[in-house]
Amino acid sequence: MFILLTSMNFNDYIVDMEIDLIYKEFGKLLKNSRTEANLTQAALAKRVGLSRTSITNIEKGRQHINLHMLYVLSDSIGIRPSDLLPDKNLVDLDINLNKVLSKANVSEDASLDWIKRRIIDGITKEVKNEED
Template sequence: MDEFYEAFGERVRKARAAQGMNQQELGGAVGLNRTSISNIEKGRQRVALHMLFEFAAVLRVDAESLLPAPDGRSDVLDEVPEDVRGWAQNVLANAQKEAGRG
C-alpha cells in the first residue's frame, strides 16, 4: 500500500508543478498546510477519499489521473502533457474499440 501512496503523491507533485504552484499554495487551496502537502507528495501521509476531488479540482485535472494503476504499472499517459492528455485518452479508447471489433 505504501507504493500506492508514493505513486499518488508523485502524481500530485507533477500536477502541482504543471500548474506552477508551490506546496504552500496547493495546501491553502485544499485546506492543508505545506508540511502535509510535502508528506502527501512523498507518500508519508494518506488522504481521505474526498480529498482526491479537492486536489483534482485545484490542480485542474481529472481525479482519475491522480490515481496510480491498481497493479502498480505506470500509466503510458504519464508522460503526455496534461493539455493534450484528454485527446490522447480518446485516441487510445477509439483504438481499443476498433481492435475489439476486428
C-alpha cells in the same frame, strides 16, 4: 539493512507494502500535476486548507488522504480525480519486484529503488508509445 521475513508476517508485509506503494505513486502524480499547474506546495496547501508540510508528506507517500481530499486536490489543480490515481499495472509491477527482492533477502536501498524505477519507467514509455 536486510529484510528478513518469516512466513507468519510475509502476507502482512505485502499488504502494507501495497498500501505504501499506492500512496507513493499517488504522491508522485500529485507532485507532477501540481508542478505542471505551476503551483507551489504552499499555494496548493492554501487552496485545499492543509499545511505545506502536509502537501510535502502526501507527495512523498508518508501521509494518507481521505477519499474526499482526492476531489479537493484535483479540483484545486484543475484536473480529474482519476488523473491522480496510480496505474494499477505499474503498482502491481512494483509490488512484484518488491516480493522478489524480499524473498531473496535483498536490502531495500536507494540503488534497488533506482533499478525498480528504471524498469517501471521503461514499461511506462513502451505503453505510451503503443497508445500513440
